[in-house]
Amino acid sequence: MSTFDVKKIRKDFPILNQKVHGQPLVYFDNGATTQKPKVVIDTICELYSEHNSNVHRGVHYLSEELTKMYEMAREKIKDYLNAQHSHEIIFTAGTTASINSLAYSFGEEYIKKDDEIIVSEMEHHSNIVPWQIIADRKGAKLRIIPMNDKGELLIDEYKKLINSKTKIVAIVHTSNSLGTINPVKEMVAMAHKKNIPVLIDGTQAIQHGKIDVQDIDCDFYAFSGHKIYGPNGIGVLYGKEDWLKKLPPYQGGGDMIDRVTFEKTTYADLPFKFEAGTPNYIGAIGLGVALDYLNSIGLENIQEYEKKLLDYATTKLTAIDGLKLYGTADNKICIFSFLLDNIHAYDVGMSLDRMGVAVRIGHHCTHPLWDHYKIDGSVRASLVFYNTIEEIDILCESVKKIQKMFGV
Amino acid sequence: MTIKEIQAEIINEVKGFDNWMDKNSYLIKLGKEAPSISPEHKTEKNIIRGCQVTTWFYSELKDGKVFYEIDSMSMMIKGIISLLIRILSGQKPEDIKTADLYFIDKIDLSEDFSPLRANSLFKLVNQMKSEAAFYEAEMKKGK
Numbered sequence: 001m002s003t004f005d006v007k008k009i010r011k012d013f014p015i016l017n018q019k020v021h022g023q024p025l026v027y028f029d030n031g032a033t034t035q036k037p038k039v040v041i042d043t044i045c046e047l048y049s050e051h052n053s054n055v056h057r058g059v060h061y062l063s064e065e066l067t068k069m070y071e072m073a074r075e076k077i078k079d080y081l082n083a084q085h086s087h088e089i090i091f092t093a094g095t096t097a098s099i100n101s102l103a104y105s106f107g108e109e110y111i112k113k114d115d116e117i118i119v120s121e122m123e124h125h126s127n128i129v130p131w132q133i134i135a136d137r138k139g140a141k142l143r144i145i146p147m148n149d150k151g152e153l154l155i156d157e158y159k160k161l162i163n164s165k166t167k168i169v170a171i172v173h174t175s176n177s178l179g180t181i182n183p184v185k186e187m188v189a190m191a192h193k194k195n196i197p198v199l200i201d202g203t204q205a206i207q208h209g210k211i212d213v214q215d216i217d218c219d220f221y222a223f224s225g226h227k228i229y230g231p232n233g234i235g236v237l238y239g240k241e242d243w244l245k246k247l248p249p250y251q252g253g254g255d256m257i258d259r260v261t262f263e264k265t266t267y268a269d270l271p272f273k274f275e276a277g278t279p280n281y282i283g284a285i286g287l288g289v290a291l292d293y294l295n296s297i298g299l300e301n302i303q304e305y306e307k308k309l310l311d312y313a314t315t316k317l318t319a320i321d322g323l324k325l326y327g328t329a330d331n332k333i334c335i336f337s338f339l340l341d342n343i344h345a346y347d348v349g350m351s352l353d354r355m356g357v358a359v360r361i362g363h364h365c366t367h368p369l370w371d372h373y374k375i376d377g378s379v380r381a382s383l384v385f386y387n388t389i390e391e392i393d394i395l396c397e398s399v400k401k402i403q404k405m406f407g408v
Numbered sequence: 409m410t411i412k413e414i415q416a417e418i419i420n421e422v423k424g425f426d427n428w429m430d431k432n433s434y435l436i437k438l439g440k441e442a443p444s445i446s447p448e449h450k451t452e453k454n455i456i457r458g459c460q461v462t463t464w465f466y467s468e469l470k471d472g473k474v475f476y477e478i479d480s481m482s483m484m485i486k487g488i489i490s491l492l493i494r495i496l497s498g499q500k501p502e503d504i505k506t507a508d509l510y511f512i513d514k515i516d517l518s519e520d521f522s523p524l525r526a527n528s529l530f531k532l533v534n535q536m537k538s539e540a541a542f543y544e545a546e547m548k549k550g551k
Contacts (some may be wrong), residue, residue, distance in 0.1 A: 021428070112457065170415075203443075344482045346461045347436075351484075354428050362460065407435050 004301040010291075010386050012037040023356025026391045031176050031370055032209060032360050034229045035271060036290070044231060045281050056255055056272070061301045072282040073288030074271070077272070080291045081221065081237055082212040089229030090244070091284050094235035095203045096126040098222035101250035101274065102199060102237060107134030109248055111167050118144040118169040119159050120153055120192075121372055122178060123321060123372065125365040126169050127201045129376045145171070147372065151178035161313060162335045164196055169198045174204035178327025179335030181205065185216045192217065197243060203227055207294075207384065208333045209303040218242050224264040225283055230290035234283025237274070244270050251276040302385045310334045310381050313392045320399055321353040328376055334383035337364075339375065339406040348402055349378045355398040357381075411503055414495045415511040422515040433517070442490035445479035456531060461485055463534055473498050475535060488517060488546060496536055498510030500548065504540035510531060519536040 010016050013035045018025050021371045024321075027035060053062035055070045071086070078086040089311045091097045110290070111347040121144055128142070136142055143166070145158040153171075157275035169191045174181050189354040197219035202211060213221050220243070239247070242370075249256055249267060253276035258266040267273045294302065313336055317323055340348050349361035363370055364376035370377050381395060409417075425431040442519035444450075456463045463480040476497045479484045495511070496504050511517075517529065 344461060346482045347484045351432065354432070401429070405429060406436055 003298065006305070006386065006388055009297065010405075012039070013386055014038055014041070016386060017304075018188040019355050020358070021041075021354050023139075023354075026387075026394050028381040028383055028387065028391070028395065029358045029360050030207075030384040030387075031227075031364070031380060033226045033232070035386070036229055036231070037293050039293055039379055040230060040286050044282060044286050047103060047285060052282075054278055056391050057272065059371035066163060066281060067315060069285050070279070076288040076291050077236055077373050080211070080295075081236075081238055082214050087237055088241055088244060090237040090239065090271045090274040091279050092222075092237050093233055094224040094226070095201060096130075096224075096235075097224045098237035099199070099201065100130045101125055102220055102222070102239070102247075103134045104250045105168075105247040105274075106197075107131075107138060109246070111135070111138045111140050114165060115140040115143070115167045116143050116159070116161075116163070116165040118143045118145060118166055118171075119172050119305050120158075120182075122151065122153070122175045122180065122369045123148045123170070123172050123368065124176055124201065125367065127172060127199075129171055129387065131183040132136045132271050140167070147369075148372075150329050151175060151180045151332075152329045153180075153182055153187075155183065155186065155190075159190055162196065164194070166191075166194065166196050169196055170201070171198065172201045172203075174202075174208070174213075174333055175327065175366075175369070176335070176382075177366045177369050177378070178329065179204075179332040179337075179339055179382075180276065180327060180329035181331045181333060183331075188216055188218050192267035196229070197245075197295060204333065204335070206371060208306060210299045213238055221269075225287040227292070228287070228290055229293065230287035230391040230393045232274050232281040233279075234280045236286050236287075244274070248274065253277045254322070255279070262326075271368065291310065297385070305385050309387060309389070309392065311397075312379065312389055313381075313383065316392055316401075320396060322403060325374075326373060334387075336381045336383075337378035338376055338381075341403060341406070343402065343406050345377055345379045347406070348399075351402045351405065352379070352395070352398055355401070357395055357398050411495055411499055411507045415509070415514075417509050418491055418494070419514045432484065436483045437487070438485035438490045440478075440488035442486055442493075443477075445477045448469045449477055450479065456535065460533065463489075463532070463533070467536070469501070469542075469546070472500060472547065474504055474543055476503055476539075478532070489532065492532065492536065496540075501540040501544035505537055505544060507537070519534050 051066050053066045057063055057069040074086045074089045077089045111134055119128055119142055143161045146154050174185050184200050191198045199220040200218045202221050202223040206223040219240050220237040223236055226232040255277040256268050256273050260270050262367045317336055326337040326341050345361040349359055352359050360380045364380055417475050445464045450464050456465050461480055461482040466477040468475055476493050498518045503545045
């Protein structure tokens with residue numbers, strides 16, 4: 001921890017040093033998107049200024065140079081995830097694109113009428129709807145792992161859901177609404193006992209600590225670049241080599257082919273089979289730089305510091321009369337979903353904004369999760385390693401002011 | 409009172425507030441005091457689509473004047489709604505349709521509640537005006 005200096009780190013994120021509505025910005029909407037360190041912003045500018053050229057196309061200097069940088073970014077992501085091969089890293093537009101493409105490819109090949117797909121009650125809509133679409137198309141159905149009121153999946157119930165009709169399990173690593181960290185390694189092992197593959201939606205897990213896909217042993221892992229301090233519009237679908245070789249491509253087009261004739265097309269090798277068209281190479285390289293940045297700070301340092309924020313914020317928020325916290329799992333990240341007395345989340349969010357505190361309000365794309373609690377949604381404060389104890393104090397003081405303003 | 413006169417009255421009431429919190433407290437107070445929409449009109453059909461907060465809207469024409477019942481789960485929005493109702497409810501359709509609601513800018517509602525501008529406030533004003541235009545057309549047909 002001695003190497004972790006949050007004041008110094010905050011200087012790396014230019015956007016944090018500003019006032020909104022005359023108040024210092026407290027950015028607690030990191031679950032929606034994270035801010036970018038200067039090194040990522042500068043890289044994007046530099047790439048367009050000095051290196052831009054299409055990848056895998058040209059014989060000229062710029063194209064070759066950028067292709068190398070693009071493929072180096074793939075290597076960095078492979079290392080970050082501890083994947084076995086870099087061709088197991090497929091660049092996509094984000095988690096949603098990753099899951100949709102997998103649901104399509106996998107579903108077309110392996111899902112039939114009356115088959116079952118297991119998801120959980122706490123999934124983001126992007127890990128429900130793509131599976132629902134394929135289930136509807138094939139006459140299959142979704143089975144749902146329930147959770148308890150703390151926001152923890154009921155593993156015994158999950159075990160009961162796995163049967164011979166189960167074709168795939170698609171579960172979230174860390175809940176975007178509640179912060180729960182699910183026991184994915186254990187859940188993968190359970191599915192693998194029946195040879196069922198598992199996709200993990202790592203959107204809210206990837207930025208909070210080390211992810212080792214070989215240790216988890218998941219078959220697929222999806223995440224978005226913008227949630228891990230990288231650019232928007234870039235994401236990753238990791239897939240085990242065996243699976244990616246077997247699956248058909250989701251999209252056809254340039255760069256993903258070996259040979260095209262009007263009679264038949266043969267596809268390129270991995271990973272290009274799944275990367276039709278000009279890829280977002282600027283985004284991919286920017287993502288690689290974001291991962292370098294995180295590694296330079298140290299994932300263990302980040303984890304240790306965020307745990308401090310988690311403990312402090314939990315103590316402070318739960319001490320506020322009338323504040324109800326949703327998501328109290330034993331193992332969770334710095335996400336705090338709450339409601340305040342009988343004040344609508346919208347009123348709380350709007351008032352916090354005026355006090356400089358950026359939070360998200362609403363259902364956070366998890367309708368079924370809020371149905372569990374029989375509410376419409378929450379106010380969500382999501383913190384990361386550039387947030388501070390002082391900012392948590394500002395949130396708590398602002399919440400108390402709002403209560404006063406609303407006469408509670 | 410005319411639409412203009414009521415707006416002048418509201419601007420006068422609000423001009424004393426020199427900070428956002430006082431103005432917000434005033435709107436919350438208005439929201440809390442405002443009547444709820446009657447149960448028979450608090451229906452799925454009457455929910456304004458596309459608003460971040462569930463908001464119900466009902467209007468009717470009585471004796472050549474338009475009367476509104478609008479409700480919201482947000483007290484801040486309901487406070488603003490109560491101002492709009494105070495200005496427009498009970499006015500003639502043609503006056504509502506052409507009303508210049510300058511009080512919104514005068515009391516900095518669109519600045520203080522910028523997300524509302526896109527999501528609720530203007531949508532709501534547009535709906536109030538388009539209902540008035542509908543009643544005006546109906547009245548003309550009736551003639």
